[in-house]
Amino acid sequence: MAWRDAKASKVRLLLFMASIILGIAAVVSIQLFSSNLKDNIQNQSKTLMGADFIIDSKQVPTKRAQAIIDSLQPDAHEVNFVSMAAFPKNDGTKLVQVRGLEGDFPFYGELETEPAAVATTYQELGGALVDATLMLQFKVKPGDSIKIGELTLPILGAVKSIPGSSAFSSAVAPVVIIPNRLIEATALLQFGSRKEYQYFYKVSDTVNLSLLQEKIRPKLRKENADLDTHTSTTERIGRRYDNVGKFLNLAAFIALLLGCIGIASSVHIYIKEKLRAIAILKCMGASRLHSFLIFLVQIAGIGIVGGLIGSLIGVGIQELFPYLLKDFLPFTLEITVSAQPIIIGILLGLFMSVLFALLPLLRTLYVSPLDVLRVDEKASQEPLQIRLLVFGAILVFLFLFSLWLLEDARYAAFFVGGTVITFVVLGAVALGFIKTIKRFFPRHWSFTARQSLLNLFRPNNQTVVLVVAIGLGTFLVSTLYFTKDILLAKTEVGQSADNANIIVLDIQPDQRDLVAESLTNRGLPVLNNIPLVTMRMHSINGTLVNEIRQDSTSEVRGWLLNHEFRTTYRDELTPSEKLIEGAWTPELKVDEPVVISISDNLASDAKLSVGDPVLFNVQGVLMETTVGSIRQVDWAQMQLNFTIVFPKGVLEQAPQFNVFSTNVVDEESAAALQRDLVAKFPNVTIIDLRQVYSLVEDILNQVSWVINFMAFFSILTGIIVLIGSVRTSKYQRINESVLLRTLGAKNKQILQITAFEYVFLGLLGSLIGILLALISSLCLALFVFKEPFIPSLIPFVVFLPGITLLVLLIGLSNIQSVLRSSPLEVLRRAG
Template structure:
């Protein structure tokens, strides 16, 4: 019976199936790609690092660290790297670069890809430089040209196309340049304030247990301000980083799937409602509740299976796009394979979600009375209402469990479900309020076409609620993502006034600062910086805290080399959270020095006002006490500090300076940088304009990928829209028969239909955008702590675009209803 009825209604049932295909495809593609990503990271982990494990430090290895290196057979290769300025002698172009001095046959896994290929083998012996390929294109230099780094000028041996450990956002700011290790000293760039990183690469024997070695040596090295990373631990960190992004995309895909399920519930509701008289006839002929219920349940299971299978196949094909979409964000090439588990997940999800969301309308077949043949009873009995509540509860529990599986955090899963429910409830509330307002304040003075189009929004078997949900949620997703990206960019932007710094000069030595200031002409900030490390917190030495497994102090505080400054006032990005600001103080060598700390230090080091912390200031121990805690806006494009001393304490400590100025345009900025680097090669220069361009590119790439997934919600909404029109086709035909009988022309009916979908498009897209404004305002206040100024893009582009799309889809799918002769259509429907 299920098969026979399905054959007669295959068009409607196929639309149920189509409602979830895109949602399933999105979930399966992301799940499958995530598995491929994990496998590729595991397989290529050695190539990503270039060795089996690394020992790295910010300082030259002390005696204890050197003994560990020697006990491991000595490093197979070593490097020293730091940020500095590079000057291309051919055209005077300058750029902040990452200088990598290498000694040894690195990499031991993977390749140092260069053009020409022989440059990777010859650069150390010939004393040449390997320059990032993109950087060479940007400054129009070729192999054979020269690059000046500090006090030395090296020939460019070749372009660096790819290398282990390079790539990502940091390489965009400071592209890598490889030079021989032996030439680092000659650059003259290792001075006070230079942020150096020493790395020692090792190749392990086949029987080496890297996890055991890491567990044994890493705590010892941490105590000596060094660190150990194995290729396995690094791949796990990299995998977790991309897992977080994958989880977010999964949630977006899950929302698309939920939209499809809302379409199923609505379509099945109308479909079953039309079948209730047939069910009553079956019961009159002796069919049991179970039999009549199973007829339709089997149909839904079959459609869920086909939808899940189709979605899984589409998802497997779709995952082939992700390596291209994410190519600029991944440090390696991805080889994709089919994971059976992802296909099984898609099929199970298709069946389970279809059945769950169709169950409430299907329950009406269980409680229908045989007397339905003789009378129309639209009211649901108490048993039916109780059953619906139970099913709704089961749906919520499943959604929560599935979200928990995706997020692996019960709180986040709960927040996600609450967020989805609130979004759906708000959109449902808006729709209900809109229909109530139409009924309450119906414009009886309007013309026939306008009045009839409004009446269609709350006619029997209307699809207003379903379509507003589908259109609204899709629009809400895309608008929220757009507003969030705008907020991030506005938070990172800076003003263009003459007193707003956009050029920062790092590592300016004390004996250079006056001469550099004269070259700049207009100095906005001159900030002294002193480096120091934590020796003890509240009287407990840092080494003891590291060994204390019960300590909740974050280890980065103990291992970090702090760069602190001293001044007598707060700056624009700071505000006092607690305590008293101390502008100036005298150090007597006995009493603790008052300092100001940022909230992040207070939180991670468990410090409050009045607590003491002892610093090692380049060999001299200095005890301080927390005088106040500051709230710092780290997103402001200016120099912010975790720790600030009052004036009168650090003036005589070894220090360097950071100067800032304002360049009116790119040309004057390039000229200034070129002049500075030729006079003071040790100075590093950061051009905020270039940083902002890179940040915007990264945000654009991420938002493009997320929007690509959010489009699934829009397409799912379109399918739900098509399904709603098709499913309510018979109801619309009857309306059109009555309208034509009363004298309405086809043109009038077309206008009525167009206005109806125009209302739906306007209400759905506008509701989504307004809801996204609310969510963006919440994000701005609670997360980004800024004033939210909405962009006009969603209103000028998204709002009319989606409205026109809804109108077009509605008219295209109503065409057969509008053009078919009423008697012919009715005979056909009755015959079916």
């Protein structure tokens, strides 16, 4: 009976199956991708680092640190820093990462170059290896030269890949590899230069890296150095991509949730149509269990088939993710297919179809044989306790599934709670709309308008189901769109004359006037002249930093114990700062106690509050300070922000260097300025914020593409749900339309009645969805991104009419058979 009935209702059941297929495809593709990502990180852990472990220091290692480094006998070492490079061939300049290598690094993976031979001979030949993309950009080739600081070197070849680098890092600062012995000749490692010394080690598999890290790391940290093993590094990389996985899982859950709505709405209508047939079966002697099992087997079978098809589609789709995320991965992702997500997909298809179809299925148990004669749609209603039990089971399923995806009970509870609130609001709005129309029915309207409004609250209406389906789909799409706008707004760089778009770093004291003169000679303003003084914390709240390092119970964050702070002094707050505690001190007189202003994140990590003492080591001189104020800093703004700011009158005589900022009108002027400054002052570093912004925008566009790609599942599933809900109402509207034609209604009137009904539904659902998206996006902007929210008009001018038009077209397609045929023919076919 289940098979026969399914064959007779295959069109409606195919729409029901489509909801399952899309939801399962999203889950399986993402689970396979996440599994592949974790496996690749684990399998390529040594290749990602290129060594078994690394010791690194942000400064020249101390004697004790160097003794530890030498005792472990490094197999290779390097010093790396960011600097400007120039290509004399065409006067091009570019910010690059210079890596001065000595030794046979990498020990795992390959340094891929073109030609391949120079990967092993560049140190002996004394030339440079330059990032392949950078060489194409500046149209240079092997044999041309590159100027780094005071040193000009021949380019021996192109770097195609090196362990640990990604397309993203290469785009920010492309790598240039030179022999370590030539670093001194560049004259770039001056006071205040940002640099890193790294020592690479290769050991046998018998060495216990965890034990080594446990014993050596505390000693190195006392000397402002650190030790990283390939296992700890890959754990960090894995955590870095956890957020990507969580977002994708969330998107998959949304798609699955829409699929569940499709199942519930489709089966609800489908079973309602079968109640008379079930009553006839019971008149013929069928038991409650028989009638229930017929449709349970049918729905379960469709769930299994849909889960299998969705799993197979998901296997194909997950091949796209490595392409979409290639710029964020520091390795080539190899795709393998495991059976587990496929099995989960099939079981998920079974469980979600049965669970979300259970409520209408249970109604078959309460159908009476007398229902053959009854026309009351509420004649067969399951008890309230049964409905509450099923709703509870659905909520438990959603919570457990989201917990499996997100691996965080709090996030899972919040998400399920937010979903329930959204459903409740949409359902309440739909019911309120129905009651409002009933109470204030416009009896003076035309016949067609009144008839279309009657369809919204008459028996067998689909107002609540359609408003929820349309509203939720619109809500998700609009929220994604608004959120994307918030993210892009956080990286906007103003192009007005008051905003800096060029920053010049590492200007030495004797270069300040000359650099300023170079800017003014070109008609460019010096918007900011910021002094920088480097220092480290010596004690916090009276406790020495070394003691804090050894205290395992300390709540002070470890990063600031070894951090070299670059501080500044000024007498006013910047637009990106807001005072939240204490009083701002603009200037101090001689012999006055030194008060400082710290950022809120530093206050939190160092457990500092207003009035607490902090002792700094400023280039070997100890300076006592007190926290005078705490600032909230907007780190997202593309300008120089500081965790520690001194008032004027304290650091003027300390060793320091400067940062200038200016505004350049166009790319040609920016390129000319960079060439001029690099030629005159090789040690300075120039950051073109417009290039950084373009890069960030490109990355965000890729992220947006991923967001939109995943939203596609939700949108498509929502459309399938919409089509399923509206199409299944076709069979309820046919008899009514035929009756209207029999009574003399014209095709034009029937079209108008149907059109008005679905326009009302489309407008209501999509409008409520967009308004809910506005509220949720406002909350995201205020509490997550901490940004002002300026809503886009696109959802109102595109989504609102677009979704309404889609609902209208589907609704009108339902009655085409009525319009093309005679009433008697349609009634025979419907029967």
